Amino acid sequence: MATEILMPALSPTMEEGTLAKWLVKEGDTVNSGDILAEIETDKATMEFEAVDEGIIGKILIPEGTEGVRVNTPIAVLVEEGEDVSALPSAAPAADAGNEAAAPAAVEAPAPTPAAAPAAPVVDLSPDWPADAPMKQQTVREALRDAMAEEMRSDEDVYLMGEEVAEYQGAYKVSQGLLDEFGAQRVIDTPITEHGFAGIAVGSAFGGLKPIVEFMTFNFAMQAIDQIINSAAKTLYMSGGQMGCPIVFRGPNGAAARVAAQHSQDYAAWYMQIPGLKVAMPYSAADAKGLLKSAIRDPNPVIFLENEILYGRSFDVPQVDDLTVPLGKARIWREGTDVTIVSFGIGMQYALEAADKLAEDGISAEVIDLRTLRPMDTGTIINSVMKTNRLVTVEEGWPQGSVGSYISSVVMQEAFDYLDAPVINCTGKDVPMPYAANLEKLALVTTDEVIAAVKQVTYR
Amino acid sequence: MATRKSSKKPNVSADELKHYYREMLLIRRFEEKAGQLYGMGLIGGFCHLYIGQEAVVVGLEAAAEDGDKRITSYRDHGHMLACGMDPGGVMAELTGRIGGLSKGKGGSMHMFSKEKHFYGGHGIVGAQVPLGAGLAFADKYKDNGRVTFTYFGDGAANQGQVYETFNMAALWNLPVVFVIENNQYAMGTAQSRSTSTKDIYHRGEAFGIPGEIVNGMDVLAVKEAGEKAVAHCRAGKGPYILEVKTYRYRGHSMSDPAKYRTREEVQKVREQSDPIEHVRELLLSGKHASEDDLKAIDKEIKEIVNKAADFAKESPEPPVEELWTDIYA
Numbered sequence: 001m002a003t004e005i006l007m008p009a010l011s012p013t014m015e016e017g018t019l020a021k022w023l024v025k026e027g028d029t030v031n032s033g034d035i036l037a038e039i040e041t042d043k044a045t046m047e048f049e050a051v052d053e054g055i056i057g058k059i060l061i062p063e064g065t066e067g068v069r070v071n072t073p074i075a076v077l078v079e080e081g082e083d084v085s086a087l088p089s090a091a092p093a094a095d096a097g098n099e100a101a102a103p104a105a106v107e108a109p110a111p112t113p114a115a116a117p118a119a120p121v122v123d124l125s126p127d128w129p130a131d132a133p134m135k136q137q138t139v140r141e142a143l144r145d146a147m148a149e150e151m152r153s154d155e156d157v158y159l160m161g162e163e164v165a166e167y168q169g170a171y172k173v174s175q176g177l178l179d180e181f182g183a184q185r186v187i188d189t190p191i192t193e194h195g196f197a198g199i200a201v202g203s204a205f206g207g208l209k210p211i212v213e214f215m216t217f218n219f220a221m222q223a224i225d226q227i228i229n230s231a232a233k234t235l236y237m238s239g240g241q242m243g244c245p246i247v248f249r250g251p252n253g254a255a256a257r258v259a260a261q262h263s264q265d266y267a268a269w270y271m272q273i274p275g276l277k278v279a280m281p282y283s284a285a286d287a288k289g290l291l292k293s294a295i296r297d298p299n300p301v302i303f304l305e306n307e308i309l310y311g312r313s314f315d316v317p318q319v320d321d322l323t324v325p326l327g328k329a330r331i332w333r334e335g336t337d338v339t340i341v342s343f344g345i346g347m348q349y350a351l352e353a354a355d356k357l358a359e360d361g362i363s364a365e366v367i368d369l370r371t372l373r374p375m376d377t378g379t380i381i382n383s384v385m386k387t388n389r390l391v392t393v394e395e396g397w398p399q400g401s402v403g404s405y406i407s408s409v410v411m412q413e414a415f416d417y418l419d420a421p422v423i424n425c426t427g428k429d430v431p432m433p434y435a436a437n438l439e440k441l442a443l444v445t446t447d448e449v450i451a452a453v454k455q456v457t458y459r
Numbered sequence: 460m461a462t463r464k465s466s467k468k469p470n471v472s473a474d475e476l477k478h479y480y481r482e483m484l485l486i487r488r489f490e491e492k493a494g495q496l497y498g499m500g501l502i503g504g505f506c507h508l509y510i511g512q513e514a515v516v517v518g519l520e521a522a523a524e525d526g527d528k529r530i531t532s533y534r535d536h537g538h539m540l541a542c543g544m545d546p547g548g549v550m551a552e553l554t555g556r557i558g559g560l561s562k563g564k565g566g567s568m569h570m571f572s573k574e575k576h577f578y579g580g581h582g583i584v585g586a587q588v589p590l591g592a593g594l595a596f597a598d599k600y601k602d603n604g605r606v607t608f609t610y611f612g613d614g615a616a617n618q619g620q621v622y623e624t625f626n627m628a629a630l631w632n633l634p635v636v637f638v639i640e641n642n643q644y645a646m647g648t649a650q651s652r653s654t655s656t657k658d659i660y661h662r663g664e665a666f667g668i669p670g671e672i673v674n675g676m677d678v679l680a681v682k683e684a685g686e687k688a689v690a691h692c693r694a695g696k697g698p699y700i701l702e703v704k705t706y707r708y709r710g711h712s713m714s715d716p717a718k719y720r721t722r723e724e725v726q727k728v729r730e731q732s733d734p735i736e737h738v739r740e741l742l743l744s745g746k747h748a749s750e751d752d753l754k755a756i757d758k759e760i761k762e763i764v765n766k767a768a769d770f771a772k773e774s775p776e777p778p779v780e781e782l783w784t785d786i787y788a
Contacts, residue, residue: 006499007498008499009497010498010714011714032491035722043714046714046716051491070498085500112777184600188621189627190626190630192623192627195589195626197589197621201580201589202530202592202596203597204593204595205590206578206594206598207597229583230583230586234569234571235566235788236785236786237565237569237580238565238579239559239561239562239563240785242572243569246788275787277787299788358622375612
């Protein structure tokens with residue numbers, strides 16, 4: 001049976017090409033793998049090999065022909081003894097691939113109605129019983145307890161990182177874990193972030209639930225390919241077959257006087273990646289509850305802590321299994337005049353500002369996002385529908401910030417409720433300086449939050 | 460590059476030889492078909508063919524046991540076929556259809572099978588190396604006696620994360636066989652222009668990892684080396700490196716004109732060292748199979764590949780809802 005040999009596509013973008021040279025002639029016997037012709041694409045001259053074996057019955061497109069469309073028959077392959085005289089001459093370009101390759105039309109999502117949206121439904125349930133007994137604990141202790149509790153209940157959970165075991169943690173977050181769980185589950189790594197992040201991701205593919213501690217998230221930049229390309233995308237790329245249950249945690253953002261390379265807030269970076277979840281707690285109770293949820297989550301979770309907050313004490317409810325769901329904001333303080341949204345250490349400035357504003361008779365509602373992805377934008381919108389004014393507070397840089405995303409969501413979904421433009425209070429648009437006075441200026445401050453609130457409330 | 464001539468008489472049964480012949484032929488015919496479908500515009504993007512390197516995976520699969528794991532780079536079609544993944548599912552992934560192993564969402568470079576312990580299919584050069592050591596880490600943690608084959612090329616061997624991984628794999632005694640598929644070209648850059656050492660496995664010595672050169676055009680030599688490496692890992696002695704010297708006949712990807720080497724060079728390997736021809740000769744000269752027997756195998760393989768191609772053409776594109784699924788578990 002005669003087989004048409006079609007003009008091949010030889011690059012992802014090729015639509016037509018020049019049949020530069022035939023390396024076979026009519027009557028030649030060809031085997032699979034033999035080079036039939038040279039074809040010029042827009043990028044290069046490529047050799048075109050035979051797939052099937054047979055005899056070149058007829059050459060339909062002579063060499064030197066330009067602009068030959070992909071899938072045009074260029075020659076006919078026949079079997080031995082087959083009559084070649086009956087073969088057709090050059091046929092019009094047959095679009096053999098097209099009927100199958102045409103992509104299905106994708107309908108654009110319906111535009112969001114601009115006017116008066118219904119208030120989003122949000123989860124307002126308490127995270128723990130109101131009458132739970134409380135104990136003062138530092139964020140550091142709360143994080144340690146979260147890991148210890150999860151390691152006790154699930155043998156597949158292990159902790160890996162620089163100085164997490166014998167040194168008891170560079171910031172003492174993993175204190176006591178080596179004694180309780182042994183060197184098999186609390187593992188000191190060499191200083192090799194890219195490598196151990198990859199090993200941890202591989203072990204998660206293999207059925208374990210790693211907690212990877214980065215000494216700081218600044219060093220996770222060395223590992224970011226494994227975090228994004230391997231951990232975050234594999235579930236999607238595998239059509240849902242293989243996920244990556246892993247937590248990457250460690251201090252993030254500015255500490256004090258450690259200058260540009262050790263002082264960066266990665267909240268906005270990781271928040272952008274589909275497939276990742278991103279938590280950034282402020283209080284000890286949230287740190288504990290969110291970390292326990294993160295360890296149990298079947299997805300990769302970026303858990304952004306803060307060195308300055310490690311030593312701060314908060315009330316932590318003494319309940320059996322304290323968890324806080326990822327993706328649920330917390331309203332720290334109710335108010336009526338303005339909404340202040342923050343997360344992580346930014347909450348410190350937000351809450352201080354709210355206290356001082358109250359003295360001036362301005363009632364601020366303060367929302368702690370706690371999780372940046374998925375983000376509880378519903379709670380923000382509901383608040384803005386009440387206060388009509390919004391200020392965001394974060395330590396990171398202004399361009400492409402968490403606040404700029406929140407602003408765009410609020411503008412699209414609650415534009416008619418805004419009585420003033422949203423203001424984003426951020427770190428300054430500079431690398432972190434070392435000098436004490438300059439460092440102070442580079443960070444966001446409570447006074448800046450107060451000024452922003454006064455601006456949006458026209459006071 | 461080593462030629463295929465084994466000095467020793469093969470210690471292998473006729474059935475095994477036929478099995479290797481069949482497996483290698485399946486990969487070659489499959490890849491030729493993939494090249495053809497690419498030419499027809501049915502496969503898009505990058506498509507890296509394995510033609511010429513078939514003896515590497517087929518030999519190592521012969522050394523693997525049930526439950527052992529494997530992970531590789533973007534040149535992954537051969538690895539999937541050799542570990543028993545469905546040719547139709549692989550081909551339909553190449554054409555971006557719902558019947559593909561990743562429902563059409565991964566493509567040529569990103570396929571996985573938990574069932575067959577195939578952990579991808581990774582598009583970032585070298586990234587699969589720590590991932591493979593991580594799979595071995597999980598096996599060691601669970602103390603289940605399994606071994607992971609971590610494949611990478613001579614190009615990937617210059618990535619820093621490979622040596623970060625060598626260090627930890629040796630330090631922690633991980634049961635991982637590092638398989639360097641040295642096809643001599645990192646895309647268009649010959650090994651001599653990219654790599655300071657002639658033999659890459661030597662670099663393992665700096666970490667205390669033993670290794671050896673293997674003739675990758677001889678499936679029996681690959682199998683023998685694989686068995687040795689696997690025994691080393693299973694005995695709890697830590698990682699092992701196999702630098703398998705091989706050759707790819709086609710360009711780096713479909714759009715590579717391969718001007719960095721001569722046609723004569725490729726032709727010489729094909730004529731003198733082809734891994735499939737080698738087994739074919741062993742079968743015929745040892746009277747383990749007749750020409751007719753081999754023709755029957757050829758026919759069977761052609762049918763499998765044609766069936767896979769038909770499936771890949773007929774399977775529909777993923778429904779648009781698939782855009783939004785599998786982002787979170």
